[in-house]
Amino acid sequence: MGLLEKIFGTKHERDIKKIRPLVEKISLLEREYDKLTNLEIIEVARDLREKVRKQGKVEEDDLIKGATLVREAAKRTLGMRHFDVQVIGGIVLFQGKIAEMKTGEGKTLVATIPLFVESLTGNNVQLVTVNDYLARRDAEWMGPIYLFLGATVGVINPNERSYVVDWIDLQKVEYAIRNDVRAWPKGDFTDDILPEDRINKEAVECFKVKLVNATKKDAYRCDITYGTNNEFGFDYLRDNMVYSLEDKVQRGHYYAIVDEVDSILIDEARTPLIISGPASESTEMYIMADNIARKLVPAKVDEKNKPIPGTGDFVINEKEKNAYLTEEGMKKVEEITGIKGLFNAVDSKSLMLIHCINQALRAHYLFKRDVDYSVVSGEVIIIDEFTGRYMYGRRWSDGLHQAIEAKERVPIKQEFRTLATITFQNYFRMYKKLAGMTGTAETEAEEFWKIYHLDVVVIPTHKPVKRIDADDKIYATEKEKFEAVIREVKELHKKGVPVLIGTISVEKSEILSKMLSKERIPHNVLNAKNHEKEAKIIAEAGKKFAVTVATNMAGRGVDIKLGEGVRELGGLHVIGTERHESRRIDNQLRGRAGRQGDPGFTRFYVSFEDELLRLFGSDRLKRMMNFLKWEYGQEIEHPWLTSAIENAQKRVERYNFEIRRYLLEYDNVLNEQRNTIYSLRDRILAKKDLDGLIKKIISDYLFDLEDYYKQEGKYFGLDAIIQVINSTFLFDVSEEFLKEQLKDVSNDEQRNDKIAEILYKGIKSRMAQGLPEEVFYEGVKVLLLNIIDMKWVEHLYKIDELREGISLRSYGERNPLVEFKLDAYEAFHETMKEIRKELCRILPRLRIMEQRGAESGILSLDKISERHDEVGQFGARNPFASVREQREVETIRAVKRPGPNDPCWCGSGKKYKKCHMESDKLKDMESSGVMYVNRK
Incomplete structure (x- = not known):
């Protein structure tokens, strides 16, 4: 002090x-x-x-x-x-x-x-x-x-x-x-x-x-x-x-x-x-996509890597490791599948098929067997590009691994996606x-x-602590240490002293249990599996003749009360069979004895084969280990050695703290993004100014398009805006009309806000058509939540992938954390753009109708057919490419979902919450026919 x-x-x-x-x-x-x-x-x-x-x-x-x-x-x-x-x-x-x-x-x-x-x-x-x-x-x-x-x-x-x-x-x-x-x-x-x-x-x-x-x-x-x-x-x-x-x-x-x-x-x-949940795509879809990919022909490209019309169905970009279909390829895929307008569809099933076809093309033309991967015993194993070693247990994400499995005709494993995640921190x-x-x-x-x-x-104790914490006993080998522990337990057991033996693993508990059984010493083994049963056993561990072997966490939260006559024997005797990496865990074990002023005794038995000393012992301690010539079973007990072990623990604690703090820096990036998404969800759930939110999304989407035009070296002027309004939002507008509406705007922000207001007014009028506002907003709410959830899950996938590979950046003398923050920010920026793009793509193609019948409150987002001169191929490589065709806008039907305690729709007789409720939430956007919502 x-x-x-x-x-x-x-x-x-x-x-x-x-x-x-x-x-x-x-x-x-x-x-x-x-x-x-x-x-x-x-x-x-x-x-x-x-x-x-x-x-x-x-x-x-x-x-x-x-x-x-x-x-x-x-x-x-x-x-x-x-x-x-x-x-x-x-x-x-x-x-x-x-x-x-x-x-x-x-x-x-x-x-x-x-x-x-x-x-x-x-x-x-x-x-x-x-x-x-x-x-x-x-x-x-x-x-x-x-x-x-x-x-x-x-x-x-x-x-x-x-x-x-x-x-x-x-x-x-x-x-x-x-x-x-x-x-x-x-x-x-x-x-x-x-x-x-x-x-x-x-x-x-x-x-x-x-x-x-x-x-x-x-x-x-x-x-x-x-x-x-x-x-x-x-x-x-x-x-x-x-x-x-x-x-x-x-x-x-x-x-x-x-x-x-x-x-x-x-x-x-x-x-x-x-x-997590199983990824929505079925293995059949990967097989179907693989069969389609085998029938497609690569196109020839010019010096700018642009496809030469009429030469093939898809283009491979080896630099970006990507593939995309040409217009000829799109038509050919529609012919093969028999799905007309596949590439203009808005349902996620069609989108997933398109995605699987792209992944199948990548699997066939960009990933080589015995270079990027190998097939071992019917499994696709990734080959590390730096070491050439097999990376067992690792899988490519986003359906690529399944596409390669389909290519190699091996069993396709279903993928599990992270739907939501957070750390305790x-x-x-x-x-x-x-x-x-x-x-x-x-x-x-x-x-x-x-x-x-x-x-x-x-906090001070209610009564003075009477427990004796003895110095450690140190042995050369683990075998000698365990034999000494058993000898000590045998002597104490003869006197009736209750003994608690603490171990750091289930494996060590089982070794000691066998040794105790060999000496015919009755005992209980606790491995933190059955909390309620173990709580009862640990509560009895303070009685005369009790011997209890417990891993660190077993029975935690339950006091060991001393039985009759045990105080006179010196209280509970605690033996630690190995020092933990953390002093805190050792102190928890010591704390089992000497509660509420009771007597007690604790001691740790340590060997130089223990992991802590082997990995984290100081050079001085290791030199002593090598210098000493011990006879078998000889022990050392000295305050300096106890202090040296504690110093080793401090080194480990500092090391682990730095790791946790470093990992928190990574998770903080995702945490900010999660808060943004969850706040947006809460606003939508509460239907708080949905009109203002959608107008803002449309306005920001126009800025996204303007950025795209700039990257392509083009001007986002009236002609481009009119094309977007016609092709994406399905409105025919003239240049004169637009000029009149924008005559008072003085900057791009005012322009986009004004256009967004006009578009939303038209979309709302077309969708609602005299419906009660609550019906309209309920449908919009469900649509928004579906889009956000789908894109958020995809974003979590990207972040997982990014986190897995970010450490390699250090080889290029770049700070992985800084690189991760930059890339994660860019990925989130792209995810928000995708959310805006999806909403602007789907919203104009829906009409909400209230379906009246036996069950009130059913909402239907009904199918409509419209003819437009220009319809954008949203989702294609160029979002503004146009085609002329009779267009059917996709059906999304919204049906009232059963309440959590109502019978499930499947007829199982179970409550909906115990049957299909969770899976339905995930499949809302996967069916081209049904989206479940509640009318409020």
Whole structure:
């Protein structure tokens, strides 16, 4: 400790010192509230809720009242009183910080203070746990506190079943409230656990709660919602894939407490949440496209690589590794398929066929067997262009790999596409206020601050820690180390001392289990697979003669309470069989022993064959390893060696932190783009100024075309604008009309805005034709969402591909991160252009009609036939090439989708949400006949 710390105290001591006056005020107010009846406490809570909702925020006085109410409710319903240090922990969490509290200090109870106080605002507040069992257990366990104070509690589950917490017997609750029945004696302010025989069992029985089945939306409607980090994240992604506001389940990201915050925000930070689905294209389409490609002939090109008319069906661009059809090729494909107007179609099935044909041409003419790929045992394996090695498990994206599989006549594997993705780092940074709890956070304080702006405050223990943390024992080999562990366990087991053996992997757990069985020592093995079962086993691990082998995370969140007579034996004996890369994980294992002032003992057994020392040990440590001549089974125990191992851990922690921070830089790029898309979706879902949005899209599309013209060295004047209006928007306009409309404009922006206004007015008139506005806007909403979702999925594909290959840029002495940001920005810019292009292509070709019949509310985007002199081949290489033909505009029919709880349309008898709801959402744009929407 430095001189300044001796004078002013450590940072944590200063933090606690600032909070103590609040705790004193809460304790004083508790003496007043203790005199109130149950009914009066409930009324105080109701008044406080009304006050906070009116003012829209929680002030310090509200925090003091709210914390006192929670303490009082816990006493009366559960017979538990928040210790002063637990109140300190609750205030730290309310402040949006991380509270480091040792194992057994009652983090579950601590969280009730900030959760209740923040819920007073009317926002949904959340408690995030590492597994479903803990979410259910904690919500049910703490439920009586919240319900007594008038707050509602829900639990979200990964499957369809979620829960709300409710009283088991309302009559008993009313009786207890009316007769002022309390679990904790009135006038008792003991800052300790109340002995069992002093708790009023009648009150505990009256205030019992249960979990009642509910929808996920019901669980989120509650004031307080418990759930896992995975499920909260997936619900956010799913909410941004819905087609109706009513289908969203979450209601904002206001405040969350992350339990085991180090595990979720650090250990799992690099693991993204991904919702994926099979790619829409079928294997038959690839085979069909391959057969077509085999019948096409390459065209001859001039010196500018332009196709010479009449010489062939497609052009190959080897420089860009691309292929595109000529006009002759398009006609030939239409003849082969028998699909007239294929290249003018707007349905995604036709577009996908065109895409597959292009990929088939690339597969045949640009990708060579035994150069770009090889066929091994019926599989297409990519060959690394730099090393020449086979890249097993890697596949080309965007259907190219399937096209090559079709070319080689090997089984075609279905592709899975990323539909939505987010990392925990970016998900939890969305919360207006975030807090966390764990037994081990101080070692990662720098990362918590730099990534999440979360300060770590170490909360004092309720009772002094009596645990002994011994120096490591070090052996030459792993075999000697394990033999020493078994000898130690055997000696302890004879005395009845409970032993917990921690391992870093399932494999090591199984090795030790076999060795224990050989010595006939009964034991349990926990590998973090069945959380509920393991919680029961770990809770018994403190009893006499118990031997438990556990991997790092097994049974986390459950206290090990000492059995009868174990304190006299020195408490729980924890043996670590290997140092983890992170000191934090080792501290978690140590924290299993010595809870709430209990005795305990911990020691790590280490060998020079352990991965940590082998890979990250210092040169000095490695020289010592080589210098020492150990006899078999000899051990070394020295504080310097323990310190050297800790330094190795610090090196690994720093290395891993830099990796996580670097990866976050990459994900931040996608995060900004995701926020843009999701905000756009929310605006469309709410039908917020759809007229203004579409006019803006049309105006921006005109700017896109102007850029295209400039790149081609052409002028985007009146002639070009008229051609676009005629061919893309299907309106015949004269030069005189356009000049008259644009006579007052003074710049390109005003010009494009004016044209967009004219076009949209005409499109809306043609589409709606006297329909109620809600019908028109519902159809437009679904169309916009379909286009955005389709293009966003394609964009995620591009980003995945870009991320995979970006590291190669470093060979060219370029910064991969800078290159990724530039390329990702350009890709997103192109995606937004594609969204605008698709809308402007499809919108003018639709007419919305309300279909009246047995089922009201069915929307039909009906088929129309129109003749136009010039129709643009949108999607062809030149978007302004024109043809003269009778044009049929594609049908897209919008039919009301069943409600989530209605019977599925397929006749299975299942609820729609459990049958075809998700797949229908993905297929909305894949069928030329049906698009499902809800009329609101």
